[in-house]
Amino acid sequence: MNKRGSLLDHLYIPIILFFTAIIIIIAYLILNVVQDGFYDGLAGTPDVNRTMVNDLFQKGIDGIKLFDTMFIIFLAGLSMAVLISAYYVDTNAAFFWVSIFLLLVLITLSAIFSNAYETFRTTAGIATLSDGTPIADAFTKMNFVMSNMPLYILVMILLGIIVFYAKRSSGGGGIAPY
DSSP states (O other), X not given: XXXXXXXXXXXXXXXXXXXXXXXXXXXXXXXXXXXXXXXXXXXXXXXXXXXXXXXXXXXXXXXXXXXXXXXXXXHHHHHHHHHXXXXXXXXXXXXXXXXXXXXXXXXXXXXXXXXXXXXHHTSHHHHBOTTSOBGGGTOHHHHHHHHTHHHHHHHHHHHHHHHHHSSGGGTSSSOOOO
């Protein structure tokens, strides 16, 4: 089987980022709601038990907050994988205009995902925790990436197009992988 990358690999980036961000926010929200329920359910128990349960949930919440930084690392790794796979695709310069059309489609798609994420993040039941803390405060890096996703996709696709067509084997002047 000839498993190589393609220009369509860029299509997966906004989809994967969108669903990853949504899952992280839902996990954070669920853990906070469950923590509040457990804490309220332990109202008649000694303070030691309540403190221990609260500490355990806080460690879980802190673990989910680490996904904010992991999201950036995941984004960098996903981008590198797409660019490396783009290098190994033999392309013809005649497909350049198809790449430009795909660029426009993917920027539109990423703008839709970015707006959908923003709508989800600011929905009344999801925007704040029970204590009034905005969820956006917990995931600043992820929110930055998701709000600027069309720009990121534009840069990634332009880099991908350069990698695709700069090789000597595709008509460019770059170094061929001989």
